Amino acid sequence: MTDTTTTKASARSFWRDVDLRAVAPFVALFLLLVLGSFAHDNFLTTNNLLNVMTRSAYIAIIAVGATFVISAGGLDLSVGAMVAFVASLAIMFMNAGSIASPLGMVLAAMAVMVLIGMACGLVNGLITTIGKIEPFITTLGMMGVYRGLTTWLSQGGAITLRNADVQATYRPVYFESLLGIPYPVWAIFITGAIAAFVLYRTSFGRHVIAVGSNEDVARYSGISVERVRTLTYVIQGLCVAIACLIYIPRLSSTTATTGMMWELQAITAVVVGGTALRGGVGRIWGTICGAFILEIVGNVMLLSNVISEYLLGAIQGAIIIIAMLVQRSLVRKS
């Protein structure tokens, strides 16, 4: 009698120590993999899975940045338009052809993307913090600005990388592998590892969580809320730039619709990954897991032929709601 109660109690306390909300996205990913293996024989092959991960790279990396913004209590709706804007400027820079060596040109373009991406993030951050405008409004406005500028730059058409040498030099960044793993997949995990380090192990990361948890407490603790928030937008801009780095070699072209709706996919990945939209909780690996889930759902639908792939958007929309319901019920239990 006494024994059973103690073992029960210790089992209960073990389950209380494991935060179910942190584990849930990985369980969902695992179940999805099981489901996918029934859908098609080719699904659970290394090739297919690496392919899926490669295609999820843009959203995963952008969503890592969004994890910072959202953890600090902000929101960035402009990331999709920012991808189009940054990538377009980078292609135009390469087309201008001021550097003779193709490799030098690619490296310079990468630096340009990083700088422009961070500058775009800085603009978003300063408008929300100094201008004291709701992040939803700020980034909705900036979404229009970046998208409009891209349309204007492309004159409604496409901006295409014209120099064949540069294209040939850049192409492997998306299509080649290192140690059997495609570069975009490396990019996801390296970005994730650095982001996790920054968010979980540095003072800045702690400040991000504090600001998202309760702005007043952070301020009364001597933390500059404006600085921390602004920096999360700069990190978001940097992540958008990294996504652009691996986006350009894939198509070598941008149009006015590049990155359309990516902001919603990124936010979905963040939320499915267990980060709270109200701030104060940030889960980097959960976010990456969320991005994989979104891509795998599409992949399973494509392979299974049971559900029309035109329903992809509807399914992804349903996923975010189901994820929220599951998390809500986990909160109640704990």
Next chain:
Amino acid sequence: MNTATAAHISSGDPTPFMASEGLSMAFGGIEVLKNIDLNIRAGEVHAIIGENGAGKSTLMKILSGHLKPTRGTIRIDGEPIALSGPVDAEHRGIVLVHQEILLAPDLTVAQNIYLGRELKKGFVLDDRAMNDGAAKAVRNLGADVDPVQTVGRLSIARRQLVQIARALLVPHRIVIFDEPTASLTPVETDALLKVIDDIRRSGAAVLYISHRLPEVKQIADRVTVLRDGRLIATRDAAELEPIDMARLMVGRDVSKLYPDHVPPGDTAPILEVENFDVPGYAQNASFTLKKGEILGFAGLVGAGRTELMEGVVGLRSGRGKVRLNGKPVTFGTVRNSMAAGIVYLSEDRKGKGLLLQQDLRTNLTLASLNKFARGLLIDSAREKTALDDAIGEFDIRTRNKDLLAGQLSGGNQQKLLIAKMMLLKPGIVIIDEPTRGIDIGTKEQIYKFIADLAASGKSVIVISSEMPELIGICDRIVVMRSGAIVGEVSGEHMNENEIVVLATGVTTSEVA
């Protein structure tokens, strides 16, 4: 002073209105309430007192249907019942006035009071009836609040009155007050005690939780003392003096609540504030603070004491001369004042002091994180050591070091907040309402901590609405009224009368 004194004790009614038998409650295997046998008679004010963590709040949550007990029975009119939730409890006439303010800040007073039970004419809201009803409900509480005023613009004390008015609108047989006077001024407290007396006269029962023992003595018919989840005693209030209550609560003698403190000699001031303005809150404030001194700030709620201090440390914009050790300084931001060795502990522990959703370690080191950084990394081992040290030094009582700050009791939250700010190694500590909502045992610890701090050569400013505590621990008391410093008392002039006269601007006879 007050008409609401303890009235007759209702003559031996055989069936109490509400009773509990063997009520027990456990969270995760830990019993926080053990075998509580309590009976509540109609027409009595029954005070529940006990230290933080004694189980008062848990007991109230069970009686009001917010929690289900692990064991035991609740009877109403002798019939065993199972409360399915707070709504069920309200239907049975049990209403709880929460300690926290639970109002929608953007709605008006009337809209809040009638929220969820709006008066209608057909399909249309009957605003006039609701405004009239709200005005009447608030006036019954002895307050004058405009029913169309937005709640967010009211002071905390007034918001609380609105909350009480809202609760009393439900037909009630038992009203549970959870520390209603914690943020009220003496005048407002008196008004509230009159309201409680009225409820008693109407034949309903009142369960009254408070840390202010003189108030309990004044208003209660019977007193139940809880300690460590057990019911220690239920006595007639007439038999108990506040000091007896304190002894029962703590389980030992607490004759000396305030520690000895020797005021500093005639030394040069460490902090001088001259003609300081905080727009909208304080004008032309000047005061000085000596090394090793404990300086009190008295005044009514809304007198501008908090805002003045927030202005001085750079949490609000303010203008004026500030000299630290004789050198003029300006703190544009709170970071600068912290770096200069001044810390401010907010009165709003839950809203501005601690991250309730984060663990103790995160909270402890938040203000001084750079001291725990090794290169880019936070040294979590040193953080853990710091938490162990703080738990020992400040006697933070927690069953588990991984708790969230919000899971600690009020007194332990305050200790954690003090520990957090002391990690900054300040020379000047400004502490706002240090013992609000805190039990007497913890109060004693905090007073001792403040006295020790001053004895070690630090200077302390205490803002408090509890005059006995200011008089008990301070060397001097500055009094503010409507944003201005109106006087200063020390020595034999440090008594409630002189302070009330200064704080209200009227003579004592008028106050009474």
